Amino acid sequence: MLSLSELFFSKILLLKRFVSNVQIIEGVSEKERLENLGILKDFGEIMLDKRYITPAQYEQVRLIQRHTLLTCKSCGLKYHLDELAAEDHFQCEVCQAIIISLSELASLDLEPLLHDQSNSSNLIESEFFKLESSHSASVDTTSPSAVAHKHSTLRFSSLDESLSLLGSKIANYQLLEKIGEGGSCVVFKAETPQKEIVAMKLLKNTGEQEENIVRRLVQEAKLTKKLRHPNIVQLFDSGSEQGYYFLVMEYIQGETLREKILREIQLNPSEAVDILEQVLYGLEVAHKAKIIHRDIKPDNIMITQDGVAKLADFGLARGMNIDAHITKTGLIVGTPYYMSPEQAQGHSLDHRCDIYSLGATFFYMLTGKVPFQGTTPIEIILKHISKDVESPKKYNPHIPDEICYIVFKMMAKDPANRYQSTQEVLKDIHRIRLCLQLPYQKTFTCICGEPYTYVPQYPSSIRQCRKCSYQFWLPPPHSQSRVTYFYPDWKEIVLAKIAINHGWFSPQEAAQFLILLIEAKNYGIEKEAEDIFGELGLGRDRVFRLQQELKNIIHEEESTALFGQIALQKGYITLSQLRSALRHQQQNPLYIGEILVQQGTLASSHRADVLSYQNKLVASPLDIELRKNLLQEKNISRSLVQTCFREVVERSSKESNLNLARLLLERNAISRHQINRQLYEIFQQILLSNAFSF
Structure with a gap:
């Protein structure tokens, strides 16, 4: 049996003359056949599969469906037609009144809904419901990413008034697209002078009393600008200009x-x-x-x-x-x-x-x-x-x-x-x-944008994207209760470079290894570099060779180019103490830092400081490259990227593990999969350069 929304879909197909009655009957028969097999499939998708309609026709009818509103006359609650999954009859979720039945919808003439949206006659009404196009309805379909309180006396005088604002600027925000409308407001997708995409809600005042109400609400909204958290839609700005009160908020795609x-x-x-x-x-x-x-x-x-x-x-x-x-x-x-x-x-x-x-x-x-x-x-x-x-x-x-x-x-x-x-x-x-032991579903997004729904569990596992073949960890339970982001240290990048030099990994595979290593740290997954190499198919003998070559490089580089030079520069050791440690290292296969601590010439806290500084030699170039790439992205706040980068520079001397990626995540300016995608590209560039050639 067709649901109410599917019946509506079929009637619009017939009105548009996209299909014949025979094709509708065949589509319904196919749906019943699939249901008997335990397969649930949308009627519209069935019509697509049978090639009775084209994808363009499918989208056209779906658009009409999304823009048609059903109003319960008992309590005034409104529903979009594509929400009505009920069969036989639809009952209001609030007042429990039966609004419309399947037989009643079947007998309705829906022709008025197809009229031009400027036509005021596109309304169908009965004792219990109203059906109307949301283009002409004075109803709130505002996205909650930019919602304020609804005052029925505050409204735009006409639909044309809100549409006439498209392309104009209010408070330096360019209005690009209308994304929602209510009796008191209109919400636009807007662009800042820095080319950032935001949601802007406009409320128009029509009297002194309403003006005072909205001014108070706008003033109160300013309190929330300081609220920054991944689970809060961020408010960026509020005020009034050209007779409009506005709220500017984070633009979110979702439901x-x-x-x-x-x-x-x-x-x-x-x-x-x-x-x-x-x-x-x-x-x-x-x-x-x-x-x-x-x-x-x-x-x-x-x-x-x-x-x-x-x-x-x-x-x-x-x-x-x-x-x-x-x-x-x-x-x-x-x-x-x-x-x-x-x-x-x-x-x-x-x-x-x-x-x-x-x-x-x-x-x-x-x-x-x-x-x-x-x-x-x-x-x-x-x-x-x-x-x-x-x-x-x-x-x-x-x-x-x-x-x-x-x-x-x-x-x-x-x-x-x-x-x-x-x-x-x-x-x-x-x-x-x-x-x-409740299982609960999470959604993970690959760097290519492909979403995955899964139940978090221990131990976490590596999956391969069905779209781009990229490999990733599925985050374990409670892995994102706090915001963290760790960069790889220089030794891990060297390991990836050695694997490329031997021809065991391509630059893409080596970059993927580094992202997997990062996410293991971020999610608290207890996996070392050698474990991840094994997950990626590198044999034990090759992993052992990588570790040996890394040790040789570390002994040479830590004593001369890295650890020794940094320790000398900071005044923690003298040149004679470094030379003594180097002579000792020839008989003892230890890191130069360990030898200096054992000899009593370097404090453990100073060794930790030198090692932290070494890691920043990697983190700083990564932040510079990440900043450069993100400034080219349209949907990311350029000003916030610049602000966070300056903050990293100012705070990095006092805080360990501080980086641009972590600050942007804390500010709710970017998602993990967006950062991973940027670093995946950056790592490939670094690994192909001479920055880590040994």
């Missing part, structure tokens, strides 16, 4: 948590716990900065293409212990379906209101249902205040009791009975993971 759940109905407990954990890490940073979010909900959590959860929409955030109302407007800030009892009653708030809202969101992840349902916002709010939340097991019996406990404690009515901090929730999550 909201709500969109993900609508597509998947409900998440398995392991994946839900994983997303909760990531959001908690981001929220922890905000709470430490004494900022509360006040509007945590599935629409304000973004899931990137790499599977990273990011908390968005800090436009409503304020400092701790504030009033839940916005001064004299009488407007309660927050979303009724996820609002804490104290927030609903207008009491003073602290960080525990966020824990409640995140608990309600966690409930939605596990069940696909909101915790409390009602026909009006007031009814829902009253239930948050007075009614106990039902067990998630009612909707998903496979949820472990330990996870239900976390939901109940996060959503306790009295803030004193909740978790008192994000750290307390994280502690219980980690304990439950160990007890239940």
Whole structure:
């Protein structure tokens, strides 16, 4: 049987005269045949496979589907037509009203939806629903990567007004493409003077009272500029110009948590716990900065293409212990379906209101249902205040009791009975993971951009990309709870160079070896260089020869070009002491640094300092090359790259293992696979140069 969205797809195919009735019937028969075999396949893909439609026609109909909105008249919630995976009938997730049935959709004339988007007649309406094109609808389809609070009285006067802004500049941001629209705002993909891509949300004021509201929100948004974490959508700028109030945020490609759940109905407990954990890490940073979010909900959590959860929409955030109302407007800030009892009653708030809202969101992840349902916002709010939340097991019996406990404690009515901090929730999550041995899915992206979904496990294993044949580690559990990035030391680069000189590795294979070595360090995988050589197919005899040649080079280079010269330059040893150690080395196969320490002429701390300086001789050129390459990338902040590079230069004399890659990851400016791709190219250049010829 076709789902509602597939039925809609088939009707548009017929209206567009892309297919005949006979071809539709054959496509439905093929779908039923596959389902009987246990194979689930989208109807549109079946029509593509049978070559009844072209890829261009498929995309054209999908675009119409994505731009068609179904509105529940009972509660006003809106759905995209491509979200309706239900069969027989579709029930509103909030008020539980049956909006539309399969038979009703089958009988509808969808011709009005194909009218020109400037035509106001592209609306289909019944007692329970409205169907309309999102091009003409005054509805919020804003990406949460640039969302602020919605005020229905603040709006653009017409669609043409927002479109007329394309190509123009506001506050030095060039508006490139419209990516979202709401009754109060329009969101654009924009470009900074440094050619960085950002998301810019514009709100237009229409009166003095609304102007004061939005000015206050923009002012509050400035609080969040200092929040930098991989699990937070970063706010870059805010202000007003040319009659528009604007927020400039990180541009993210992905989907909201709500969109993900609508597509998947409900998440398995392991994946839900994983997303909760990531959001908690981001929220922890905000709470430490004494900022509360006040509007945590599935629409304000973004899931990137790499599977990273990011908390968005800090436009409503304020400092701790504030009033839940916005001064004299009488407007309660927050979303009724996820609002804490104290927030609903207008009491003073602290960080525990966020824990409640995140608990309600966690409930939605596990069940696909909101915790409390009602026909009006007031009814829902009253239930948050007075009614106990039902067990998630009612909707998903496979949820472990330990996870239900976390939901109940996060959503306790009295803030004193909740978790008192994000750290307390994280502690219980980690304990439950160990007890239940929960598998959970992660997404890893190869340097070519190909995504992989996997269940982290020990020991980690090396996989080969199905697209580009590149080899990579699948990160083990909890490998990215903190941001790290280690460069290889000079000896490891020398090993790779020796392997090339012998013809055992190509420059590409040697560069791949170095990336695998880096990621083993970053992920805490206990693998040495010889282990990784073995993983890449290099025999034991060749690995032994590599190690012997490296020792010969180290003895020569450490004493003359590297260790000895650095130790002399720093004044740690004299020339006569170095010569004495060199004579001793002829009878003892030790590193020159070890000999100097044994002879008592060099302190262990000084030896560590010299070795650290040696590593910086490698790190500095890598940072210079990485900076040069990243400045050529369009989707990476040039100004942030320059700022981080200057910071590395200033701090490197005081901090070990500090490099440009690590700072950019900490600033949430780049992903690991992007850095790995850049270093993969840089390593090839270095290994082919004379910089490491022995």
